[in-house]
Amino acid sequence: MTRDAEDFDTFYATSSRRVTAHVAMMVGNRAEAEDAVAEAYLRAWNRWHRISAYDDPEAWVRQVAYRHAVSAWRKAVNRLRAHRSETTDRHVEALNPDHVAIVAALRQIPADQRRVIVLHHLAGRSVAEIHRETGIPPGTVTTWLARGRRALAAHLTDRETYETGREHRDV
Template sequence: MRDSEDFDAFYAASSRRVLSHVSAMVGSQSDAEDAVAEAYLKAWKRWTQVRQYGSPEAWVRTVAYRNAVSTWRKAVNRLRAHHRDTVEQEVEALNPNHVAIVAALRQIPADQRRAVVLHHLVGLSVAEIAQETGTAPGTVTSWLSRGRRAMADHLADEHSSTAGQERRDA
């Protein structure tokens, strides 16, 4: 019973945050929901071990990310069709800045996107990202630098095309 209460508290405290992070990393809310659900199921099955880790939340986030990547590898055609259908949809009540950032994240390589999300949205340090991803800190720094530069280019392109359209509309 105690394990169940501990896990329930852990899940309640972390599930929304982990879902948000994984969603930003993989670029799809539905794919993230599936991957996160599987990760929490695995955490529950191994809870006596997982709760001993320095950061069970990081473990769940890593497992969820790996689940999503595995799904991508198995169903590339399905994901392309999904993205083709969802990219064109407009969603009401979303901040235009949020939409621009998500679009820019989708344009950069997966490793850079993951590093940017973990650093800027999750708030992890370079050392923590290196530990979570199993890479060298210098690699993480490189991913962050390249990711930021690429996102800045995409966001600048978005801003300049919007500004140009506003001038033409005036």
């Protein structure tokens, strides 16, 4: 095995699950994310001599996977429109109740907000790193983070607990 192959294997082993989880959260579908991430790692392998020299090869793979997923989604939508067919693939992979709730809430907010929320809170990226990875201006990242957090809070609030707690305070 060559040095490049060993480096890539190590990179893949240490980052692939994390990148897949991030992209799945961004696009809202685990199967689509897995396909996109596989394609991104293939592209990274084909360019490993260059990609390995980047400050953050994982960000490159995540960006390529996200773009591939969006492109695949657009192609699928166009195909569906062309054939006037409908799909009902709304399967939610149940890992645990919190994960399901977060994924469901993420699906309810705009894609741009969802993307920066996942990159910041799940991938651990700073606003500057999100800017470098996506090209989104830092001020816009900050705005989308704030709006996304508010939107998520509305979808993640346990209304029954909230209303019950409120009633007790009013008494």
